[in-house]
Amino acid sequence: MPADAAAAAPAPSHLSPDRTTPVTGWGRTAPTAARLIRPRTYEEAAAAVRACGARGGIARGLGRAYGDAAQNAGGAVLDMTGLDRVHAIDADGGTVLCDAGVSLHRLMEVLLPLGWFVPVTPGTRQVTVGGAIAADIHGTNHHVSGSFARHVLSLELLTADGEIRTVVPGTPLFDATAGGMGLTGVILTATVRLLPVETSWMSVDTERARDLDDLLTRLTATDRYYRYSVAWIDLLARGASTGRAVLTRGEHAPLEALERPKPSSTRARGGRFSRRDALSSPLEFRTSRLPAAPAFVPEGLLGRTTASLFNEFWYRRAPDARADELQRISTFFHLLDGVPHWNRIYGRSGFVQYQFVVGYGHEEALRRIVGRISARRCPSFLAVLKRFGEGDPGWLSFPLPGWTLALDIPASLPGLGAFLDGLDGEVAAAAGRVYLAKDARLRPELLAVMYPRLPEFRALRRELDPRGVFVSDLARRLGL
Numbered sequence: 084m085p086a087d088a089a090a091a092a093p094a095p096s097h098l099s100p101d102r103t104t105p106v107t108g109w110g111r112t113a114p115t116a117a118r119l120i121r122p123r124t125y126e127e128a129a130a131a132v133r134a135c136g137a138r139g140g141i142a143r144g145l146g147r148a149y150g151d152a153a154q155n156a157g158g159a160v161l162d163m164t165g166l167d168r169v170h171a172i173d174a175d176g177g178t179v180l181c182d183a184g185v186s187l188h189r190l191m192e193v194l195l196p197l198g199w200f201v202p203v204t205p206g207t208r209q210v211t212v213g214g215a216i217a218a219d220i221h222g223t224n225h226h227v228s229g230s231f232a233r234h235v236l237s238l239e240l241l242t243a244d245g246e247i248r249t250v251v252p253g254t255p256l257f258d259a260t261a262g263g264m265g266l267t268g269v270i271l272t273a274t275v276r277l278l279p280v281e282t283s284w285m286s287v288d289t290e291r292a293r294d295l296d297d298l299l300t301r302l303t304a305t306d307r308y309y310r311y312s313v314a315w316i317d318l319l320a321r322g323a324s325t326g327r328a329v330l331t332r333g334e335h336a337p338l339e340a341l342e343r344p345k346p347s348s349t350r351a352r353g354g355r356f357s358r359r360d361a362l363s364s365p366l367e368f369r370t371s372r373l374p375a376a377p378a379f380v381p382e383g384l385l386g387r388t389t390a391s392l393f394n395e396f397w398y399r400r401a402p403d404a405r406a407d408e409l410q411r412i413s414t415f416f417h418l419l420d421g422v423p424h425w426n427r428i429y430g431r432s433g434f435v436q437y438q439f440v441v442g443y444g445h446e447e448a449l450r451r452i453v454g455r456i457s458a459r460r461c462p463s464f465l466a467v468l469k470r471f472g473e474g475d476p477g478w479l480s481f482p483l484p485g486w487t488l489a490l491d492i493p494a495s496l497p498g499l500g501a502f503l504d505g506l507d508g509e510v511a512a513a514a515g516r517v518y519l520a521k522d523a524r525l526r527p528e529l530l531a532v533m534y535p536r537l538p539e540f541r542a543l544r545r546e547l548d549p550r551g552v553f554v555s556d557l558a559r560r561l562g563l
């Protein structure tokens with residue numbers, strides 16, 4: 084790839100269309116209109132960056148950031164999913180070199196049959212490698228493996244001057260780009276270190292925790308024995324049950340787990356399977372698909388009563404304790420991916436995802452926040468709690484060693500903004516932070532408190548991109 088690709092040729096006409104399109108994040112709040120451009124080569128990407136204009140541009144992957152990170156009101160949005168080639172797989176050494184627009188779903192399709200898995204996966208496979216690096220995403224293995232960018236060996240970044248730079252870990256540009264929300268440039272390719280697996284099955288242990296303290300005790304005592312660990316938490320439960328939860332922990336099943344007869348695993352979650360079939364193709368990657376959520380869902384359908392009933396059902400259906408259940412990768416990691424467009428279920432006004440982390444030693448703050456959410460009766464179906472390990476080197480990477488809680492809340496909930504502002508205050512006072520890939524509403528003055536390396540990030544951006552070519556709604560709102 085030529086280093087000065089941007090300077091090579093004038094922008095092809097299809098890269099500067101007058102196609103102004105409303106763009107939102109996954110939460111479907113606050114749409115803004117932008118020129119949507121879909122480069123198909125690195126040169127086209129460079130030409131599009133050069134032609135961004137006064138309102139600048141931002142890269143976009145599969146639009147799974149919940150808030151406004153991949154939007155740019157009045158400017159350009161570069162849809163990177165047209166650059167989706169897997170260039171090279173080192174099946175012996177366990178690395179892949181691919182375009183940034185490749186999805187983790189595609190990587191799983193290609194890599195699992197070869198006995199390799201992505202090192203970190205979020206709760207959906209429908210994210211791109213570029214989006215994974217830009218948000219420095221974490222999975223349920225953060226306590227063991229850290230965030231996605233820890234596994235990136237190098238990347239190619241198209242910067243505001245039109246140059247393509249090779250960026251490696253341990254450099255300021257790498258640490259600003261990992262978690263930098265696309266604001267240092269457009270990631271074009273990445274080389275990622277992979278995880279070896281013997282099968283495409285997970286061996287899963289499930290147990291229930293009766294309240295928040297029971298949950299924290301169980302997670303603290305046993306997390307180190309599991310590569311993947313997460314708890315679904317019932318935030319509508321009150322009184323003695325506040326914080327009751329279902330813990331799900333697992334490991335990639337070794338081949339011998341498919342051979343071992345075990346009555347409890349003759350029926351895998353996500354459908355029946357024959358042990359003989361599983362053994363004949365142990366690395367097959369299979370997903371299931373349920374009907375899509377309807378395009379129109381009346382507001383208020385998913386209120387407190389529905390959420391309470393769902394939560395009660397979900398808690399009760401979980402066993403008190405079950406060990407060694409075999410689950411498909413798609414069931415264990417990506418249950419929601421089975422329902423296309425599930426984000427429509429919150430109706431036209433969409434929903435907010437609130438995710439924060441507070442450090443170990445700040446359990447009182449966590450208890451207070453969980454208590455406030457339970458008392459406020461937020462109709463939340465999807466709330467998960469997990470433990471993070473070591474913080475990551477990315478200057479704006481989200482994780483720090485501590486407890487992270489994520490929950491969905493309908494945006495139409497009265498008084499939601501003021502309520503979440505109050506929680507932000509608690510989080511900041513506990514030296515915690517909220518996750519930028521999920522954010523749609525943080526007050527800018529809290530950003531520097533939550534992200535102490537923000538001044539370095541801003542300084543690097545000023546030097547690298549003095550004209551402010553790369554900008555997003557998130558960046559304008561928070562002054563990134």
Ligand SMILES: Cc1cc2nc3c(=O)[nH]c(=O)nc-3n(C[C@H](O)[C@H](O)[C@H](O)COP(=O)(O)OP(=O)(O)OC[C@H]3O[C@@H](n4cnc5c(N)ncnc54)[C@H](O)[C@@H]3O)c2cc1C
Nearest residue numbers: 144145146147148205206211213214217220221264265270
């Ligand atoms: C159901 C669901 C579950 C999720 N679970 C988790 C989770 O467990 N852990 C977690 O960390 N996150 C989670 N997320 C959030 C998601 O992983 C991140 O928002 C991720 O960044 C989305 O990737 P994307 O390709 O869709 O990027 P987009 O949403 O399109 O963009 C996200 C950011 O990446 C930037 N970006 C995208 N492509 C490039 C590129 N090529 N070059 C430079 N910048 C780029 C954008 O500018 C933007 O700032 C979840 C999201 C959903 C919808």
